[in-house]
Amino acid sequence: MKIQIPSESLRIREQLFPYLIKNYDYKIVSNADDIEPDRVLVTSAPFEMYLQESIRKHNLDFYYIDNGYIGNHNYKKPWYYRISRNSLQNTRLGKFGKSRIHTLELDDRYRDWNTNGDYNLLVMPLPNKLFSWFGKDYETWRQETIEHYQNLDIYCLVRDKPIGRASRQQRYKDILPLIQKSKKVITHHSMAAVEALCLGKPIEVLGESAVQLWQNKTNFDRQEMLEHIAHSQFSRDEFCDGTAWHVTMEYQQ
Numbered sequence: 001m002k003i004q005i006p007s008e009s010l011r012i013r014e015q016l017f018p019y020l021i022k023n024y025d026y027k028i029v030s031n032a033d034d035i036e037p038d039r040v041l042v043t044s045a046p047f048e049m050y051l052q053e054s055i056r057k058h059n060l061d062f063y064y065i066d067n068g069y070i071g072n073h074n075y076k077k078p079w080y081y082r083i084s085r086n087s088l089q090n091t092r093l094g095k096f097g098k099s100r101i102h103t104l105e106l107d108d109r110y111r112d113w114n115t116n117g118d119y120n121l122l123v124m125p126l127p128n129k130l131f132s133w134f135g136k137d138y139e140t141w142r143q144e145t146i147e148h149y150q151n152l153d154i155y156c157l158v159r160d161k162p163i164g165r166a167s168r169q170q171r172y173k174d175i176l177p178l179i180q181k182s183k184k185v186i187t188h189h190s191m192a193a194v195e196a197l198c199l200g201k202p203i204e205v206l207g208e209s210a211v212q213l214w215q216n217k218t219n220f221d222r223q224e225m226l227e228h229i230a231h232s233q234f235s236r237d238e239f240c241d242g243t244a245w246h247v248t249m250e251y252q253q
Contacts (some may be wrong), residue, residue, distance in 0.1 A: 009044040068233035071105035085252040090232040100230035117183035
């Protein structure tokens with residue numbers, strides 16, 4: 001496999017790419033003119049517009065890397081990262097290899113099902129490059145979405161995502177109580193969907209989520225869902241030794 005890696009992704013998350021660089025025919029790209037249609041794109045933040053346009057123009061196969069779904073609350077810097085093939089989150093259920101559930105740091109963030117709550121929780125995305133991937137005007141979508149859910153019989157609490165690195169740890173402290181007091185969690189592509197299912201709350205997905213197959217369901221066995229997440233996210237060590245890529249190639253192909 002021949003790959004191409006954006007220079008900014010390599011600069012920002014260089015610790016995730018050494019295995020690929022050592023073991024694959026690779027090229028570093030910085031703009032649309034550098035893109036080769038026969039190379040697989042392996043990208044991370046920032047998901048630049050020239051990359052989005054090139055994916056659509058050349059129908060590129062790509063792997064997108066971003067923060068993992070479960071476990072990063074235990075670390076000052078992200079330790080787990082997800083890999084998604086031809087999407088921003090791995091939405092497709094594949095064939096599991098050896099169980100990986102033991103790699104998930106669930107801690108006390110796994111609870112019995114409980115649909116009791118005071119409100120529906122609407123977790124809003126940021127108007128950034130990730131949202132632009134979905135081809136929607138953010139302000140229009142935001143206004144229409146909030147109006148729709150606030151006009152329903154049950155009260156809807158709108159939660160905007162904090163901005164900036166300093167707010168990342170605060171997010172983990174704030175979001176869980178909000179989820180636990182809700183009846184249902186509604187997201188576009190937030191990791192809150194995974195957290196909500198782990199806490200026993202039903203979800204509704206308006207955009208794309210690794211757990212969208214389980215939306216609007218309750219009281220189901222969540223082991224399959226957890227295995228799916230465990231096959232879609234990996235530790236830094238697993239990126240270094242190649243485990244992340246071997247599992248991904250087998251699970252998401």
